[in-house]
Amino acid sequence: MNILLINKARRIFAVFFTLLSLLLTSLLLTSCNSEGEVFTESSAQRATTAIKEYTKILTQQENGWILKYYPQSAMEYGGYTTLIKFASDGKVQMASELFKSTDVLESSYSLKQSAGIYLTFDTYNEMIHLFSDPSAPFRGSTGSGMEGDYDFSIMHASQDSIVLKGRKSGTRAVMVPMKIDKQWKEYIEETNAAEFMMTFKKYTLDVSGKTYKVSRTDRNLTISADEEETQSSIVAHYLFTPKGIELYEPIEIDGKKISGFVLTDNDVYPEVNNTEIVLMPEIPNLNEYLVDGMWFISYSNLGVYGQKYWNYLKTSLDNINEELLFAFIGTYNGQFSFTFNSSGYIGSLYYDYFFIGSNQISLNFPLMADTNGANYYNNVAGMKSALVPFAHSSTRFFNLSADDVKRPTWIKLTDKYEKTNIIVLTKSIVTYPFKN
């Protein structure tokens, strides 16, 4: 063989093997950590230790924790408060601002290791599973519900706060200790009161003299600059506390920080730390309230005149074996109407209206309805009668009054010309109006 070739081959092999041995050495050396161990325990032991520690933190709070939770990855519903007490036997007790203030429901919880430590509510509790139930009992559509969580990874836990991250939504939830001497019932009632006092459709926000428009959907405020300026707006998600409105995280407007608004009784809500920033509700007139909301009808509140006509409705429905499930005056599907549900069939009979001053209204039936509404109007004789107390063949004029014109829970319609036609409508839902 050619000596030149052999030498070349030797050199190539020499280089190859040198490289190979260097590679092997470096691999072997790095696989052995000569720096020493970073942890003294194995990862599984560390998980068990963490779980024991978190269990202690959770169960040590004698009066439980306040969970401030914003379901769904875009937090489109805003935030909700649930009170939770953890026991060392794996059980929890919960109360919620969305339930009766005295309701307490029990279920189980676990702490598990799964790429971090998870807190999971693993048997059913309506108060927490409300946010994830696919049958959508509260908000959302069937099949998805509110897309909330029942599994939370624990990001940080101490006696003062626990920061959680929802497994599905990825949003941050926080638990803070409930004060030892505060009754759960009281906390919930005060939270409900803040909601009742501070919830409106529109507000103005005054930031050191500059005014912004604010609109609300669920528990989200959309703050936008005046029309002249650019179309920019900020969305702030919030929840209620006994003190007022608390934002998910502070926002900044004109360089000023806003983290929440204080509940007051004069309809002016200052920012938590800065009284030069105030949120003021745009309180509708009573007649505007009637048109914008949904005001429920019950037979007992129809007055002598109304009841006479509604007797005909009852007879007509009985004849076709149907039952009235609810009926209201207000805006539904964008139309101001008389809307009813007869054994599951929902229909609307449209109304025209005129505002007179702040507390008077005229109603007129223009012979317009949606499909179901028209169907019932044409085929169920009593449906025409049902409209008579409100307005049917001629316009009616009503004086309006309420328990509180700024925050009405009921509105009384007093017919200006028909003395016996006095109807009270309620904000809260009435089912089976003929039985109530």
Next chain:
Amino acid sequence: MNYIRKSILQGILVAFSVVGTGVSFSSCSSEELDPVSVFASETTEVQNDFDRWLEKNYVDNYNIEFKYRFEFNESDKSYNLIAADYNKSIALSKLIKFLWLETYEELCGTDFIRSYCPKVIFLIGSPAYDESGSVVLGAAEGGLKISLFNVNGINTENLNVEELNKWYFKTMHHEFGHILNQKKSYPTEFNEVSAKNYQSESWVNLTDQEALDMGFVSNYASSEASEDFVEILSIYVTNDAAYWDNLVSSASETGQQAINAKLNIVKSYCKETFGFDLDNLRRIVQRRSAEVVDLNLNLD
């Protein structure tokens, strides 16, 4: 040539010597086996009365893990699902034992049910809503796990055996049928009876009567042959003889013929492959279904 071989040899020796020292280097992390087991004593879940009852009645008897606590990793992540209610889980565990496990025990002995039963029963509180608008009742996976949905829909005050059958027991017999088929296949002649009529996903569009006339005991049975088989089995067994006879006779002539032919294959499969009489199974199920009203659905 010799030179090349020598170089190669040299190279290999060098590599081995490095490997040799490398071995001693890696042993510097002196990882001894930890005597403390991480699986043993330290269960992070606290055992309660129900867990203890399950240990005795499910694990010891049948080697079944009855998972009533919701675990995200056990669930089908394509659906939005929530946990089952604790008390309803207890009720269901008792119902399953009485109406299903003990039925097969009575029919074929403990060894039979222990060998063939799924090893995991997983409870889910909500139904699983499908895109097509239908709702999933149960799922069996490879014979090892059965998932039961809508546990929170159980009314423990007023046990409705028909509802229980619809949501749970027909489903369990249906899923168990799949398990048996997965262990030992049914004869291929079954597939031929209704070969031309299987609908796959369009089964949702058939009415009950249309399905019957095509030779299927339910519209779901028309989706494919394997579902057809277990629908026959589960519907036959969870209803009484009068119901079955009435159902079949309401089908068209050709429909009846197909159903009866397939039923015969199902019956002989049960007899020859697993040694039990389908009519016997039905008798036991029906008897226990009537007795269930007296069952204690609490832990005590």
